[in-house]
Amino acid sequence: MADKPQSLTSYVPSLTRRQTLKWIGVLSATAAFPLLSSCDKKTNIKHAQAAHWPDLTFAPVTTPGYGKDPSLIVPPTSPWPLLLKEDELNVVAVLADIIVPRELMVPSATEVKVPEVINEWVSAPYSRQQEDRLSIMSLLSWLNTEALQRSKQVFIQLSAPEQMTIIDDIAFKSAHSSLEFGKPAVAFAAFRRLVLAAFFCSPQGSKDLGYQGNVPISGDYPGPTKDAKAHLDTLLTQLGLSL
Amino acid sequence: MTNKSGHIIVIGSGAGGAMAAYTLCKAGHKVLLLEAGRDYDPKSETPMFKRNSEAPLMGASTRDKDFGYYDATVDGGWSVPDEPYTTAEGSEFMWWRARMLGGRTNHWGRFSLRFSHHDFKGKSRDGLGADWPFEYEELAPWYDLTEELVGVCGTNTGLDDMPDSGEGILQTPPQPRIPELLLSAAAKKLGIATAPMHRAVLTRPKDDRAACFYATPCGNGCSIGAAFQTTTSLIPMAKATGNLTIITNAMVREINVDDQGLVMGVSYVDKISGNTNQLDARIVVLAASACESARILLNSKSAQHPNGLANSSGQVGRNLMDSTGAWLGASIPGLRGRPIYNEDGHTANHLFIPWWGHKMQENGALDFPRGYHFEIGSGFGEPGAGVPGDIDGYGKMAKDAVKLEYGAYVGLGLRGEMLPNEHCYMEIDHKVKDKWGIPVAKFHWAWSEHELKQVEHGLKTAKAILETMGASFSQPLPDAKTAISKGGEIIHEVGSTRMGDSPSDSVTNQWGQTWDCDNVFVMDAGVFASNPHKNCTLTIMTLAMRNASWLATQLDKGVL
Numbered sequence: 001m002a003d004k005p006q007s008l009t010s011y012v013p014s015l016t017r018r019q020t021l022k023w024i025g026v027l028s029a030t031a032a033f034p035l036l037s038s039c040d041k042k043t044n045i046k047h048a049q050a051a052h053w054p055d056l057t058f059a060p061v062t063t064p065g066y067g068k069d070p071s072l073i074v075p076p077t078s079p080w081p082l083l084l085k086e087d088e089l090n091v092v093a094v095l096a097d098i099i100v101p102r103e104l105m106v107p108s109a110t111e112v113k114v115p116e117v118i119n120e121w122v123s124a125p126y127s128r129q130q131e132d133r134l135s136i137m138s139l140l141s142w143l144n145t146e147a148l149q150r151s152k153q154v155f156i157q158l159s160a161p162e163q164m165t166i167i168d169d170i171a172f173k174s175a176h177s178s179l180e181f182g183k184p185a186v187a188f189a190a191f192r193r194l195v196l197a198a199f200f201c202s203p204q205g206s207k208d209l210g211y212q213g214n215v216p217i218s219g220d221y222p223g224p225t226k227d228a229k230a231h232l233d234t235l236l237t238q239l240g241l242s243l
Numbered sequence: 244m245t246n247k248s249g250h251i252i253v254i255g256s257g258a259g260g261a262m263a264a265y266t267l268c269k270a271g272h273k274v275l276l277l278e279a280g281r282d283y284d285p286k287s288e289t290p291m292f293k294r295n296s297e298a299p300l301m302g303a304s305t306r307d308k309d310f311g312y313y314d315a316t317v318d319g320g321w322s323v324p325d326e327p328y329t330t331a332e333g334s335e336f337m338w339w340r341a342r343m344l345g346g347r348t349n350h351w352g353r354f355s356l357r358f359s360h361h362d363f364k365g366k367s368r369d370g371l372g373a374d375w376p377f378e379y380e381e382l383a384p385w386y387d388l389t390e391e392l393v394g395v396c397g398t399n400t401g402l403d404d405m406p407d408s409g410e411g412i413l414q415t416p417p418q419p420r421i422p423e424l425l426l427s428a429a430a431k432k433l434g435i436a437t438a439p440m441h442r443a444v445l446t447r448p449k450d451d452r453a454a455c456f457y458a459t460p461c462g463n464g465c466s467i468g469a470a471f472q473t474t475t476s477l478i479p480m481a482k483a484t485g486n487l488t489i490i491t492n493a494m495v496r497e498i499n500v501d502d503q504g505l506v507m508g509v510s511y512v513d514k515i516s517g518n519t520n521q522l523d524a525r526i527v528v529l530a531a532s533a534c535e536s537a538r539i540l541l542n543s544k545s546a547q548h549p550n551g552l553a554n555s556s557g558q559v560g561r562n563l564m565d566s567t568g569a570w571l572g573a574s575i576p577g578l579r580g581r582p583i584y585n586e587d588g589h590t591a592n593h594l595f596i597p598w599w600g601h602k603m604q605e606n607g608a609l610d611f612p613r614g615y616h617f618e619i620g621s622g623f624g625e626p627g628a629g630v631p632g633d634i635d636g637y638g639k640m641a642k643d644a645v646k647l648e649y650g651a652y653v654g655l656g657l658r659g660e661m662l663p664n665e666h667c668y669m670e671i672d673h674k675v676k677d678k679w680g681i682p683v684a685k686f687h688w689a690w691s692e693h694e695l696k697q698v699e700h701g702l703k704t705a706k707a708i709l710e711t712m713g714a715s716f717s718q719p720l721p722d723a724k725t726a727i728s729k730g731g732e733i734i735h736e737v738g739s740t741r742m743g744d745s746p747s748d749s750v751t752n753q754w755g756q757t758w759d760c761d762n763v764f765v766m767d768a769g770v771f772a773s774n775p776h777k778n779c780t781l782t783i784m785t786l787a788m789r790n791a792s793w794l795a796t797q798l799d800k801g802v803l
Contacts, residue, residue: 065307066299068318069281072290072463075312079299099637117301126305173635192637193630196645200626201296208642209649211626213587214292216456220446221589223418227582232421235577239713241428 053183054141056134061125083123083133090156091140092118095188098167099195100205112202114195121194132194139187146184246507249523250275251798253530254495254509254539257346258780259767259787260530261473261481262389266791268486272798275522276481277493277511279531280318280342283349285474289315289464295627303628309339311627315350315464315472318342325678329685336686337731338534344491345474346532347734348780350462352591353443353470354618355395356777357386359406361601361614362660365773369604369612371693372662373562375772376744376753379406385789386781387412393471393784394449396589397441404597404614405438414446416593417457420586422578422621422653423594429711430596435704440595440618443471443781452476460590470589493520496681497543498527498763504547506762512679526762526794526803529740530787533769534563534669537739538684540750541671551671553740553757558750560670562663562738564774567690568728569698571705572620572654573714574631579651586622586650594619596655598776611696615659615776617705623650655708657701660776661694663738667730688730695723702726735779740769755790762803766790 066079084092096109096118109115122133143155146166151158155166169175171192175185199205224232236242253264256278264274290313295302298312305312309320318324319341330336341347360379366372387409396414399407416439419427427437444461445468448454452468452475461470468475481487492514499508499521509522529536537560541551551559598614632648634641661667672685702720710716720726743749746758755770757763766787768779797803 065305066312068307068320068324070307070312072288072293072313072315075293075298099641101638103639103642121300124300124305126300126307128303128305129300167637171635171637189634192634192641196630196634196641197301197626197628199642200630200645201294201301201628203294203296206294206296206626209626209646210583211623212583212585213623213625214294214458215585216458217585218456220415221417221455221457222585224421224424225582225584228421228584231581232424235425235713236428238577239429239711241425241432241711243424243428243431 051180051183052142052145054138054145056138056141058130058134058137061123061130063125065125079120080123080125082119084119087154087156088137088140089115089119091143092136094156094163095167095191096195098164099192100199106208107204109195109199112199112204114198114202117198118194132190135187136191139184139191142184142187246501246523246525249507249525251526251528252277252509252522252524253528254536255279255346255530255532255767256344256473256478256489257341257348257530257532257767258473258783260528261345261348261477262784262787263528263530263766263791264487265477265481266788267795268481268484270792270795270799271486272795273486274481274488276487276489277495277509278344278346278489278491279494279514280344280346280491282491283317283343283345283474285315285345285349285464285468285472286466289466291459291463291466293459295625301628310350310462313460313463315462316341316343316347317349326683327675327677328683329672329675331685331687334686334688335729336688337729338684338686338736339731339734340532340535344489345472345478348472349464349474351472351780352778353461354591354778355390355393355397355441355443355781356597356616357406357408357441358382358775358777358782359404361404362773362775362777365613371612373741373743373748373772376742382782382785382789385785389781389785389788392788393443393476393781394445394452395441395443395781396439396446398439400436400438400597402436402438402597403601404599404616413441416440416442417446417588419593420588420622421581422575422650423592423619425575425578425712426619426621426653426708427594429708432711433707435596435599435708437594438597440592442589442591444589445469445471446589450480455589457585457589458587494679494681495531495539496679498524498539498552499543500545500547500552500760502547504545504760506552506760512681514679517679524762526764526798528764528766528791528794529769530765530767532767533736533739533771534684536765536767536769537669538671540740542682548759553750553759553763555759556747556750558741558748560739561668562741563667563669563686563736564661564663564738564771565728565731566733566735566774566776566778567615567657567659567661567694567698568733569657569701569723569726570654571702571709571720572652573709573716574648574651575653575709575712575714576651577713578653579647581650583623583650586624588622592619592621609700611693611700613660613662613693613697613776615657615697615701617701618656618658620654620656621650621652653709653712653714655705657698657705658733658735658776658778659694659697659701660774662691663773664689664691669739686730690727690730694727698723698727735768735774737768737771737774737779740765741772742770743772754793755786756794764790764794
């Protein structure tokens with residue numbers, strides 16, 4: 001499988017097509033591994049010395065928000081300064097494509113610009129987003145410390161399989177109660193929800209999910225399809241219910 | 244004698260104010276409408292078809308846009324810039340305001356249920372709260388006229404909690420969706436009926452408003468006029484009479500009286516210049532919202548009205564009520580992975596559960612006096628800043644967990660009647676002023692056992708319905724104190740200038756005319772004598788139409 005990327009292409013928001021192809025080339029190395037490594041729990045060798053979790057603090061983001069009367073027709077494209085540094089954005093991009101890799105015709109997270117959504121999110125001057133920022137930045141910091149402990153390199157410099165051995169230790173619910181991986185696992189779970197939301201909210205992700213609304217209908221609302229009704233009928237029978 | 248040369252001034256352009264203005268204009272009277280917020284044009288400002296992915300933070304709620312980026316509310320929400328309010332120690336109260344033409348009608352839920360005969364005479368029945376100064380039969384024809392004008396979809400069900408509308412008034416409601424049908428079947432097994440929700444959403448075109456095309460949330464506003472808001476209906480219709488003048492950014496400071504204590508004018512802050520302007524007034528109709536109207540009255544002190552205008556009873560600001568609210572939802576295993584289709588519909592629940600317990604209450608079978616209804620939340624909604632599902636791992640495994648759960652969640656939203664109590668009221672906080680130097684409202688709040696027992700019953704019922712649908716609960720139900728909404732949170736605040744039969748315990752007579760001042764009327768939800776569970780806006784509009792019609796006849800006869 002793919003070797004460790006020698007020179008990393010930075011995640012550049014709003015990539016040109018050429019850049020996108022280059023970028024995807026780097027990421028596909030990571031994206032190719034999830035199934036392999038997640039099935040291979042034996043790679044979980046004794047590596048980490050002890051539980052660690054960074055004690056980060058950030059000055060509150062005090063830039064104004066978009067205010068109480070923003071244009072709803074043309075929303076601001078850059079409502080506040082973005083805070084993620086290039087190396088942080090790169091890790092976000094790697095993680096985002098581990099969580100949502102390309103599947104046949106369905107694009108990956110970075111292909112629909114999920115890292116930009118995450119950057120906007122963690123940079124926002126609102127309380128929920130600033131809480132998420134602390135959690136996400138702590139996760140990114142933890143990944144580097146863990147990578148240094150295991151392989152003497154920061155996370156982004158690891159080979160894709162090496163990255164996956166760390167991710168496999170924190171990506172599953174079983175890790176939530178673990179002394180060693182509990183905190184990064186909980187932070188990863190929250191980050192994963194955000195990545196999935198950003199993906200499924202995109203036009204391509206929304207299509208992948210199957211959302212069929214937001215189209216004008218002339219005449220009466222048609223209601224459930226035949227398939228949907230047949231499914232309901234079966235369910236009603238199973239539950240001993242009737243309309 | 245009233246000031247015959249003065250204006251007929253309506254304060255507020257929301258449900259009550261716009262209906263009052265329209266009714267008066269149509270009857271041939273010149274009206275000057277003051278709106279504290281900016282002008283607002285739904286045709287050019289409504290984000291029709293805009294996706295969450297195009298909005299900052301995937302459209303998520305923030306303190307700037309409490310109901311999400313695209314919510315129609317302008318310069319408002321739970322806080323308004325430069326216009327604070329305070330709460331007493333130990334009280335929690337949330338006050339939703341909008342500072343825009345059309346007020347809160349631009350984003351409201353459009354639920355439009357008539358109050359029934361039970362609702363007007365609650366005190367006569369159980370000794371609690373206050374009766375209204377009339378019966379349902381008095382209001383029924385006005386409900387017909389209002390529903391006809393507004394455009395309401397729904398059906399006549401014959402259920403005791405849902406009085407029928409006149410023949411041909413209601414428009415055809417949209418078909419129920421799958422989760423609503425499943426819920427209906429489960430409720431039926433428990434002896435509880437569901438019914439099509441009545442909503443102020445056109446399913447057939449009316450005047451120059453189009454029928455709903457079943458896309459884009461009503462809460463964002465509706466540029467085609469299908470979802471009712473005064474800015475696409477009553478206000479342009481009133482303008483078309485040639486009798487309406489509107490001043491926006493006009494924040495009323497106080498109502499001024501003459502030596503006899505009769506109202507002679509209104510002073511307002513022009514928010515753009517910051518200047519305070521005076522207007523001569525022949526009639527003042529307050530429709531600034533229950534708490535804002537009470538605030539104006541309490542801030543309008545004079546030698547003749549030392550406790551505030553129209554407050555000889557001491558009832559202004561008292562009897563403040565909201566609806567009770569609670570929520571219980573669950574993932575329904577049988578709905579996981581079900582066939583996907585377009586469930587946007589009119590973007591709110593097509594079915595709901597009306598209160599089914601009137602007979603039980605008559606028989607003393609329930610330990611709480613007033614009823615509630617359930618609104619249903621479900622469906623294949625537009626993806627936004629959150630994802631459902633019991634997610635683990637990454638890649639296909641994680642994505643599939645989201646997809647499996649998509650459209651499987653069903654929630655029941657309780658909306659119930661509360662009774663007025665001595666702990667729930669608003670007053671003026673003389674220590675705090677807004678940017679314009681106007682003393683602000685201060686809220687006091689405490690739910691009583693009546694509401695807590697009702698919510699406890701509601702949670703148990705919701706759980707039983709969801710379990711009958713196949714859900715299981717690993718956690719016990721929250722207690723009612725935890726589950727119940729905060730005061731004001733349901734945005735159904737009413738009662739602060741209640742109407743009644745006597746000047747000693749009410750602020751206005753049955754026409755919304757203040758007992759103390761013949762030429763001051765209240766035509767918002769402040770006049771409600773009780774707060775039935777059925778969402779206040781339809782009744783605000785109905786009362787405003789009825790009472791403004793009465794006012795017009797008084798003007799025509801020269802009585803006022």
